[in-house]
Amino acid sequence: EIVLTQSPGTLSLSPGERATLSCRASQSVSSNYLAWYQQKAGQAPRLLIYSASSRASGIPGRFSGSGSGTDFTLTISRLEPEDFAVYYCQQYGGSPLYTFGQGTKLEIK
Amino acid sequence: QVQLQQWGAGLLKPSETLSLTCAVYGGSFNGYYWSWIRQPPGKGLEWIGEINDSGSTNYNPSLKSRVTMSVDTSKNQFSLKLNSVTAADTAVYYCAREDCSDGTCHDFDYWGQGTLVTVSS
Numbered sequence: 410e411i412v413l414t415q416s417p418g419t420l421s422l423s424p425g426e427r428a429t430l431s432c433r434a435s436q437s438v439s440s441n442y443l444a445w446y447q448q449k450a451g452q453a454p455r456l457l458i459y460s461a462s463s464r465a466s467g468i469p470g471r472f473s474g475s476g477s478g479t480d481f482t483l484t485i486s487r488l489e490p491e492d493f494a495v496y497y498c499q500q501y502g503g504s505p506l507y508t509f510g511q512g513t514k515l516e517i518k
Numbered sequence: 519q520v521q522l523q524q525w526g527a528g529l530l531k532p533s534e535t536l537s538l539t540c541a542v543y544g545g546s547f548n549g550y551y552w553s554w555i556r557q558p559p560g561k562g563l564e565w566i567g568e569i570n571d572s573g574s575t576n577y578n579p580s581l582k583s584r585v586t587m588s589v590d591t592s593k594n595q596f597s598l599k600l601n602s603v604t605a606a607d608t609a610v611y612y613c614a615r616e617d618c619s620d621g622t623c624h625d626f627d628y629w630g631q632g633t634l635v636t637v638s639s
Contacts, residue, residue: 440622440624442622442624442625444624444625444626446626453612453614453629453630453631453632454563454612454626454629455629456617456625456626456627459617459624459625459627460620460624465627466627497562497563499563499625499626501622501623501624501625502624504579505565505578505579505580506565506568506576506578507553507555507565508565509562509563509564509565510562511562512562
């Protein structure tokens with residue numbers, strides 16, 4: 410099983426600041442099939458980034474993804490109030506086919 | 519606009535069978551894989567398994583012995599059954615469409631609203 414470890418567990422920042430979230434895989438992610446999701450309380454996750462660096466439809470340009478192999482990063486360039494949520498990374502291609510990281514909570518400082 | 523609407527029993531007793539159905543509206547059903555994902559209260563996400571329009575399935579090995587997925591293409595619906603449930607199966611269950619835009623399905627671009635299933639005696 411490919412284990413995804415996200416850091417930090419909680420990130421406390423202010424609106425307008427830059428957020429950098431990390432996701433590290435226990436082995437190389439196939440074809441960089443690494444995605445990022447945003448989840449707000451009581452809602453389903455929303456796809457932000459797929460294939461490590463491609464923005465999903467309708468996602469603002471302040472969200473960007475980077476990385477390859479085992480180390481991936483989600484960057485939010487300038488935090489808006491609506492960005493405070495929990496973020497998950499997810500990989501495809503291992504066994505099981507899909508696994509998720511444990512999440513990073515982005516909270517208002 | 520693709521929409522997934524799911525339903526099923528929300529309260530089960532230990533040893534009963536969880537049964538959920540997800541209907542797809544506003545987009546093609548064929549040519550995609552459709553997944554079930556669950557999230558225990560206050561915890562992270564766990565992929566349960568997937569099915570395509572032909573009925574081909576892949577399950578999470580940790581749940582494989584208890585999971586059955588099926589599809590009804592005439593209604594654009596797919597279903598999940600999980601037998602012999604215990605309190606550890608208490609979670610919000612989501613159905614989701616896998617993004618297959620480049621020929622390989624590798625993430626989830628549309629999600630159902632989620633169904634809280636509680637297992638309690």
